[in-house]
Amino acid sequence: MTAAPPETRGPGDPAAWEPIVGAIGPKVRDLRQQIGLSLQQLAQRSGVSAAAIHKVERSDMVPTITTLLKLAAALERPIGHFVEGVDTVPVAAHVPAGARPAVRSEAEGVELRGISGPPERFRAAGSVATIAAGAGGRPRPRPGEELLLVLEGALDVEVAGERYTLRDGDALHYPTDRPHSWSNSGADPSRAIWLSVPEA
Structure with missing residues (x-):
């Protein structure tokens, strides 16, 4: 039928x-x-x-x-x-390439362009980050998770005393309620996708 x-x-x-x-x-x-x-x-x-x-x-x-x-x-x-x-409201949020918003970064030397939908509808927030050589940050621990994918260059990341060097194509998924930091110790800028999911 x-x-x-x-x-x-x-x-x-x-x-x-x-x-x-x-x-x-x-x-x-x-x-x-x-x-x-x-x-x-x-x-x-x-x-x-x-x-x-x-x-x-x-x-x-x-x-x-x-x-x-x-x-x-x-x-x-x-x-x-x-x-x-x-x-009245689409299920998905389409973010065209030319409309990806700039996102304020708390760290100097970091440019962020959003890839996620409106925060009032979605928990996860993602950005494409361009990290200048020598830039770094030590965010305040908070409940949630982050997923990091390096597209170009390299990033050094430390999570709860564990140290990782991420290069092109490497990913790292970690809880943000533990002490963590990141830095670009190379001579060239790095590009990465950063996805943050706060605790519900």
Whole structure:
């Protein structure tokens, strides 16, 4: 049996409401992160377990109307916010080459160009970094992870006393809650992709 074309699908056709159901979890997650709540904090506010909220946010579980009402109240949004306007925001964020934004760097000698979508929608943040010869940094430890891929040149990275020299094509994935630092000790600039994922 062939599926009904979109223009003939009625409210009883699952294809008509699947996008609405699929958008609930991401909307809950985005609102929680915008407000700055952890899963545990939202659980305390709403009376819904953190495990259940996590499943809802990942679209592993469809919330009951009672659960959705509790979450909507805790997030201070009408329930209609979660089941309307599905088509107004694309699922993915396209960042054209000419529109990649400059990102402020806390380290001198580093130029960053963003490759990630808007922070209010996504946890991960990525940049293409150009690191001048002699530049380096020692970021403050914070919960989360970073993934580093060197495209050109070399970078020296130290994580919790472990030392690595990354060259073209080398990657390093490390937790950012441990002491870490990086430097370009070469004579030429280095280029790398840096992806940062904060703790949920």
